[in-house]
Amino acid sequence: MSRSLDLPSAEGVDALAQELAKLQDNGKRRIAFLGSRHVPVVDIHLIELIARSLAEEGHNILTSGSQGVNSAVIRAVLDIDPSLLTVLLPQSLDRQIPEIKDQLERVMHLVEKSENDELPLPLASSLCNQEIITRCDQLICFAFHDSETLLNSCRCAEEMGKVVSLLFFD
Numbered sequence: 001m002s003r004s005l006d007l008p009s010a011e012g013v014d015a016l017a018q019e020l021a022k023l024q025d026n027g028k029r030r031i032a033f034l035g036s037r038h039v040p041v042v043d044i045h046l047i048e049l050i051a052r053s054l055a056e057e058g059h060n061i062l063t064s065g066s067q068g069v070n071s072a073v074i075r076a077v078l079d080i081d082p083s084l085l086t087v088l089l090p091q092s093l094d095r096q097i098p099e100i101k102d103q104l105e106r107v108m109h110l111v112e113k114s115e116n117d118e119l120p121l122p123l124a125s126s127l128c129n130q131e132i133i134t135r136c137d138q139l140i141c142f143a144f145h146d147s148e149t150l151l152n153s154c155r156c157a158e159e160m161g162k163v164v165s166l167l168f169f170d
Contacts, residue, residue, distance in 0.1 A: 028057075028058050028059050028060065029059050029060070029136075029137040029138055030059070030060045030061075030062060030135060030136045030137045030138075031054055031059050031060070031061055031062070031136060031137065031138045031139075031140060032061075032062040032063065032132045032133060032135070032136035032138070032139045032140070033047075033051060033061065033062070033063045033069060033070070033073040033139075033140050033141075033142075034063070034064065034069070034070075034129055034132065034139065034140075034141045034142075034143075034150055034153055035047070035068060035069025035070065035141060035142035035143060035150065036068050036069055036142060036143055036144060036147055036150065036169065037066050037067045037068040037069075037070075038067075038068055038144075039068040039069055039072070039142070039169070040169055043142070043169060044072050047069055047072040047073060047076075047142060048072045048073075048075060048076040049076075050140065051072065051073040051076035051077055052076040052077070052079065052080055055076065055077045055080035055081055055084050055085075056080055058084070059084065060084050060085075060086065061073060061077045061084055061085050061086070062085075062086045062087075062088065062132050062135055062136055063085075063086075063087055063088075063132070064087065064088055064089065064090060064125070064128050064129070064132065065087045065088075065089045065096060065100055065103075065104050065107075065110075066096075066100060067097070067099070067100065069142045070087075071099075071100065071103060074087060074103055074104075074107065075103065078103075078106050078107070082106060082107065082108050083108055083109075085107060085108070085109060086109040086110075086111070086135075087104065087107045087109065087110050087111070088111040088113070088128050088131055088132050088135075089104075089110070089111065089112050089113055089128065090113055090116055090121065090124035090125045090127065090128035091112070091113055091114065091116045091117045091119075091121070091124050092112045092113070092114035092117050093110070093112050094114075094117075095117055113127070113128060116128075122149060125149055126149050126152070126153070129149065129150075129153040129156075130153070130156065133153060133156060133157045133160065133162060134160070136157075136162060137162065137163070138162060138163040138164075138165070139153075139154065139157045139162050139163070139164045139165070140165045140167070141153065141154050141164065141165070141166045141167070142167050142168075142169065143166065143167075143168060143169070144168065144169050144170050145168060145170055151166075154166050
């Protein structure tokens, strides 16, 4: 008795092989964290733990500057090695809330986008996310199922061939 196996297309196998090779690569990567400003308190510790562990392994960490996920990542990486952290702001530092400004003062690699100050924050954030994605090898995103800007960023990263880990709060 013979069986027919539906094998994935060669293109699908190539993409899977590339993703597995990236995950098994022991070299240092540029890992981006994106996520919601509104984070359940119980998840802050998990986000910090992941960011801290990756920084301890020597990976370069990219994120944006805001409350919630970004703030947790910044706090964790600054505790390990500030030189491993790059923060891209969607707008100028002047547009950030005071608590975030205080935290960002310790960031060595801070990129401001003052040219976006006149844009609505969701649009500026989307543009910022796109730039972060182009700079990274891997994206870790924490979102809610209705976080359209973040979900669009994840789709874009996947289309660019980035390794994407999307974790949902809800």
